Amino acid sequence: xxxxxxxxxxxxxxxxxxxxxxxxxxDLTVPAGSVVGLVGESGSGKSTLAKAAVGxxxxxxxxxxxxxxxxxxxxxxxxxxxxxxxxxxxxxxRMTVGESIAEALRGRRRxxxxxxxxxxxxxxxxxxxxxxxxxxxxSGGQRQRVALARALAAEPEVVLADEITSxxxxxxxxSVLNLVRDLQRRLGLTILFISHNLSVVRYVSDxxxxxxxxxIVEAGPADAVLSSPRHPYTRTLLDxxxxxxxxxxxxxxxxxxxxxxxxxxxHDPPTGCRFHRRCPIGPLTRPERTICAETDPQPGAPDRxxxxxCHFASETLTLEVPAR
Amino acid sequence: xxxxxWRAALRNPVGAAAAGLLVLLAVLAVVAPILWGDAAExxxxxxxxxxxxxxxxxxxxxxxxxxxxxxxxxxRYSLGLALLATAICVxxxxxxxxxxxxxxxxxxxxxxxxxxxAVAFPxxxxxxxxxxxxxxxxxxxVLAIGLAGAPSFxxxxxxxxxxxxxxxxxxxxxxxxxxxxxLVARHLLPNIGExxxxxxxxxxxxxxxxxxxxxxxxxxxxxPAYDWGRLLGEGLDRIYINPAAxxxxxxxxxxxxxxxxxxxxxxxxxxxxxxxxxxxPPVGDQAAAAAAAGSAPxxxxxxxxxxxxxxxxxxxxxxxxxxxxxxxxxxxxxGETVGIVGESGSGKSLTALAVAQLAPDTxxxxxxxxxxxxxxxxxxxxxxxxxxxxxxxxxxxxxxxxSFNPSMRVGTQLAEVTRVHEGQGxxxxxxxxVDRLRTVRVPAPERRAHQYPHEFSGGMRQRAMVAxxxxxxxxxxxxxxxxxALDVTVQRQVLRLLKDVQAExxxxxxxxxxxxxVVAQLCERVVVMYAGRVVEELPVGQLGAAAHPYTRALLAxxxxxxxxxxxxxxxxxxxxxxxxxxxxxxxxxxxxAFADDACRVRPGLAAVAPEQRAACWHxxxxxxDLVLDVLSGGRS
Ligand SMILES: Nc1ncnc2c1ncn2[C@@H]1O[C@H](COP(=O)(O)OP(=O)(O)OP(=O)(O)O)[C@@H](O)[C@H]1O
Ligand code: SF4
Ligand code: SF4
Ligand SMILES: [Mg+2]
Numbered sequence: 001x002x003x004x005x006x007x008x009x010x011x012x013x014x015x016x017x018x019x020x021x022x023x024x025x026x027d028l029t030v031p032a033g034s035v036v037g038l039v040g041e042s043g044s045g046k047s048t049l050a051k052a053a054v055g056x057x058x059x060x061x062x063x064x065x066x067x068x069x070x071x072x073x074x075x076x077x078x079x080x081x082x083x084x085x086x087x088x089x090x091x092x093x094r095m096t097v098g099e100s101i102a103e104a105l106r107g108r109r110r111x112x113x114x115x116x117x118x119x120x121x122x123x124x125x126x127x128x129x130x131x132x133x134x135x136x137x138x139s140g141g142q143r144q145r146v147a148l149a150r151a152l153a154a155e156p157e158v159v160l161a162d163e164i165t166s167x168x169x170x171x172x173x174x175s176v177l178n179l180v181r182d183l184q185r186r187l188g189l190t191i192l193f194i195s196h197n198l199s200v201v202r203y204v205s206d207x208x209x210x211x212x213x214x215x216i217v218e219a220g221p222a223d224a225v226l227s228s229p230r231h232p233y234t235r236t237l238l239d240x241x242x243x244x245x246x247x248x249x250x251x252x253x254x255x256x257x258x259x260x261x262x263x264x265x266x267h268d269p270p271t272g273c274r275f276h277r278r279c280p281i282g283p284l285t286r287p288e289r290t291i292c293a294e295t296d297p298q299p300g301a302p303d304r305x306x307x308x309x310c311h312f313a314s315e316t317l318t319l320e321v322p323a324r
Numbered sequence: 325x326x327x328x329x330w331r332a333a334l335r336n337p338v339g340a341a342a343a344g345l346l347v348l349l350a351v352l353a354v355v356a357p358i359l360w361g362d363a364a365e366x367x368x369x370x371x372x373x374x375x376x377x378x379x380x381x382x383x384x385x386x387x388x389x390x391x392x393x394x395x396x397x398x399x400r401y402s403l404g405l406a407l408l409a410t411a412i413c414v415x416x417x418x419x420x421x422x423x424x425x426x427x428x429x430x431x432x433x434x435x436x437x438x439x440x441x442a443v444a445f446p447x448x449x450x451x452x453x454x455x456x457x458x459x460x461x462x463x464x465x466v467l468a469i470g471l472a473g474a475p476s477f478x479x480x481x482x483x484x485x486x487x488x489x490x491x492x493x494x495x496x497x498x499x500x501x502x503x504x505x506x507l508v509a510r511h512l513l514p515n516i517g518e519x520x521x522x523x524x525x526x527x528x529x530x531x532x533x534x535x536x537x538x539x540x541x542x543x544x545x546x547x548p549a550y551d552w553g554r555l556l557g558e559g560l561d562r563i564y565i566n567p568a569a570x571x572x573x574x575x576x577x578x579x580x581x582x583x584x585x586x587x588x589x590x591x592x593x594x595x596x597x598x599x600x601x602x603x604x605p606p607v608g609d610q611a612a613a614a615a616a617a618g619s620a621p622x623x624x625x626x627x628x629x630x631x632x633x634x635x636x637x638x639x640x641x642x643x644x645x646x647x648x649x650x651x652x653x654x655x656x657x658x659g660e661t662v663g664i665v666g667e668s669g670s671g672k673s674l675t676a677l678a679v680a681q682l683a684p685d686t687x688x689x690x691x692x693x694x695x696x697x698x699x700x701x702x703x704x705x706x707x708x709x710x711x712x713x714x715x716x717x718x719x720x721x722x723x724x725x726x727s728f729n730p731s732m733r734v735g736t737q738l739a740e741v742t743r744v745h746e747g748q749g750x751x752x753x754x755x756x757x758v759d760r761l762r763t764v765r766v767p768a769p770e771r772r773a774h775q776y777p778h779e780f781s782g783g784m785r786q787r788a789m790v791a792x793x794x795x796x797x798x799x800x801x802x803x804x805x806x807x808x809a810l811d812v813t814v815q816r817q818v819l820r821l822l823k824d825v826q827a828e829x830x831x832x833x834x835x836x837x838x839x840x841x842v843v844a845q846l847c848e849r850v851v852v853m854y855a856g857r858v859v860e861e862l863p864v865g866q867l868g869a870a871a872h873p874y875t876r877a878l879l880a881x882x883x884x885x886x887x888x889x890x891x892x893x894x895x896x897x898x899x900x901x902x903x904x905x906x907x908x909x910x911x912x913x914x915x916x917a918f919a920d921d922a923c924r925v926r927p928g929l930a931a932v933a934p935e936q937r938a939a940c941w942h943x944x945x946x947x948x949d950l951v952l953d954v955l956s957g958g959r960s
Pocket of ligand 1: 013014020022040041042043044045046047048049163196266
């Protein structure tokens with residue numbers, strides 16, 4: 001297992017007025033043998049980052065490296081394997097489970113292949129006899145296990161898991177998460193685990209990175225990021241996560257009526273700090289903080305705690321709860 | 325295309341007739357030349373250019389050969405040439421069609437461009453052009469017709485390949501290192517087979533016609549060989565003397581061509597939208613299952629919704645009926661917020677749709693009692709029910725994009741609701757629409773009202789959907805996974821909005837969600853569904869004392885921000901049963917750790933604590949520590 005690192009990775013789509021920078025100068029390292037969880041709201045560029053790594057979308061600039069060596073060829077990229085969100089779409093409906101997995105195995109004899117497919121199916125807690133089933137006969141959770149087995153069949157250095165539990169029922173989600181955690185510990189996998197669900201990410205990750213409008217705005221050890229977030233956006237996400245015993249009526253800082261309620265258009269990101277129109281401690285609530293709307297906090301991020309893209313990251317986050 | 329679909333295509337009367345004809349033609353093609361090949365060549369100097377006689381029912385040609393026999397014998401050559409041309413067309417088309425997927429980006433674009441250019445030429449012109457190039461004769465004509473059809477077939481393949489290429493499994497295969505050729509052979513072609521088969525069949529029909537045309541013009545089959553086209557040409561010279569000589573080969577061409585085309589069409593119909601017919605299950609079927617059904621609890625005071633033994637059935641593919649909603653009892657009091665939770669397929673949405681009288685046409689909805697906002701919909705004409713419920717019940721769906729008309733401005737759509745139901749004027753209705761958009765905190769409502777749904781973000785569309793519900797004063801708002809597609813921050817806003825709306829208007833809210841934490845945030849009471857039935861209902865505050873094993877497992881299996889990372893998550897083995905083969909008795913039994921013999925009888929909902937009912941023979945009584953921690957501890 002090796003270390004995956006993104007260095008200034010940028011992905012731009014389209015041109016002219018419809019141009020949009022889906023991933024904007026991302027620096028992120030997934031250390032060997034660890035799980036980095038990537039959270040952020042929809043459209044923040046999580047999937048695009050993963051697709052760029054495996055070469056499904058071209059990068060505009062920046063470098064993606066495995067143990068320091070840039071990934072260039074298709075062969076290089078095969079050392080990364082992506083598991084997709086929707087297990088109903090990611091398996092060929094016409095191929096048996098065994099055929100799908102075998103396809104990712106390289107240069108083995110027929111008999112050795114069958115044995116390997118059986119081993120992989122067992123690894124993901126499926127009956128090896130399932131090799132002969134078609135995907136249509138499997139439940140969502142089972143299909144996602146097959147997709148995992150197929151990714152592992154390519155003997156990847158790094159696994160990228162993009163929302164692999166969001167299409168699953170809650171009662172199956174748990175077993176897939178257990179499997180991911182278990183496989184990671186047993187095989188020492190290096191995983192970039194993408195999800196919009198903080199609780200899910202927290203359960204499997206060692207490091208958490210938070211993405212907003214194409215950028216990583218905070219990254220650090222999972223516990224530290226969740227217990228003392230350094231970016232107001234992380235705080236906002238934590239406050240909004242539905243949890244038992246938290247009434248909707250308890251207002252949170254992000255409920256301040258002066259703030260924008262939704263993410264700005266990625267076609268036209270705000271000046272300065274991209275979060276400033278939604279930031280509970282930004283210029284809309286504290287007019288003296290004009291710097292937020294004028295100066296981009298991203299360049300100074302490496303020197304701040306949790307690499308936070310916030311001018312005020314070193315302050316303890318004391319947020320005032322607005323009156324309702 | 326599965327075997328069942330082929331069978332279905334043949335069951336369709338048109339398809340069956342076409343297939344029957346083709347079989348007949350195939351038999352003729354095989355046997356006619358063997359039986360009558362020589363006889364058809366026999367010249368009869370005594371009977372030159374005769375009309376119909378008893379010996380030659382369709383007359384004879386200039387050399388005295390029997391026309392009927394010649395038409396029959398020509399079947400083989402005519403069909404064979406047409407099929408050969410089709411084969412050339414399909415092979416060339418598929419090759420050209422998949423080329424862009426195999427070649428690099430630039431070369432691929434070149435091929436696509438060339439094909440598009442060729443498609444722009446009229447097919448017949450192309451065929452004539454090729455016929456001249458390849459020279460007069462059967463071989464030239466086959467090549468000409470085959471190649472002339474290739475561009476449009478190639479384009480068909482290209483568009484289909486492009487559609488399949490975009491699917492995840494193709495990307496996954498690429499990532500797994502599957503080569504380009506294998507990708508085409510194993511993943512792309514098999515998944516576009518259906519439209520190709522349909523089109524090739526139709527193509528065979530037109531090739532037959534085109535071939536007849538070329539032969540008729542003298543560009544196709546040359547003497548002494550003959551096909552229908554040539555017979556037609558010869559017959560036409562003497563059409564006033566012996567019309568049958570021209571009509572017979574003409575009819576043969578048309579009938580065979582039609583047979584191919586119709587078969588193609590009926591396959592297409594089966595592959596595409598399957599026609600649904602409205603059916604009703606036999607009455608006995610319903611009564612039998614009503615026995616152990618869940619009934620609504622005693623209903624003191626007034627209610628906005630009472631459903632008792634609500635069942636929603638669909639005709640099963642293999643005959644009979646299945647009941648995705650199988651005896652649900654549900655009561656909602658005015659101003660109450662009730663959450664329905666359950667996994668996908670548990671029947672949550674169908675329950676809601678049935679209550680709002682929006683169940684699909686093919687569904688059969690029955691209930692021992694059903695009362696919505698004081699209206700008893702059963703036994704009333706549909707239009708009247710819609711009219712009555714239109715202003716009293718509001719629905720909010722998961723994907724507001726599909727519930728809005730994409731070509732109508734949002735404000736106009738909202739206004740339409742009041743105009744239809746309350747006969748308000750245009751201006752007044754629009755003013756109200758803007759006002760409601762403001763209520764749901766859509767920024768700049770005047771401007772937004774003039775925008776189209778696609779110009780709204782997901783969260784904003786969802787709010788507009790709530791606004792639409794508020795155009796009248798609903799007594800009941802049913803929200804079906806209203807926040808599932810939204811981010812947590814937006815989800816929170818939409819939930820708060822629902823709560824505010826409810827506080828302001830006093831409407832009752834039924835929130836359907838697979839996420840029990842979401843339901844717990846908004847609702848006072850939770851109804852848990854499993855396999856089409858209610859298995860437990862309880863106040864949100866009592867979730868920590870959930871009694872049904874399924875409810876408890878559901879609560880334990882979802883990680884939250886306080887879950888112990890060192891312990892595996894609780895899981896539920898197995899999967900929910902298919903509505904078509906639910907186990908008898910308790911449907912949860914195959915996955916339940918506490919199942920025993922008693923569970924083979926279906927448990928009804930019974931009180932286990934004040935305001936709490938569970939459908940289980942062995943309800944759990946010890947508190948759920950995990951949930952209790954979280955419930956009492958709140959956010960860390
Ligand atoms: N092929 C493409 N062409 C143009 N824009 C694209 C393309 N793919 C993605 N985008 C845009 O890039 C941005 C980032 O999208 P991406 O799918 O990476 O988001 P995400 O964080 O994975 O969201 P989700 O949680 O919904 O999966 C979005 O604005 C999206 O619309
Ligand atoms: S830089 Fe300013 S606006 Fe941006 S997150 Fe920090 S405080 Fe908020
Ligand atoms: S009735 Fe039996 S099988 Fe069903 S949930 Fe209760 S204990 Fe389990
Ligand atoms: Mg995504």
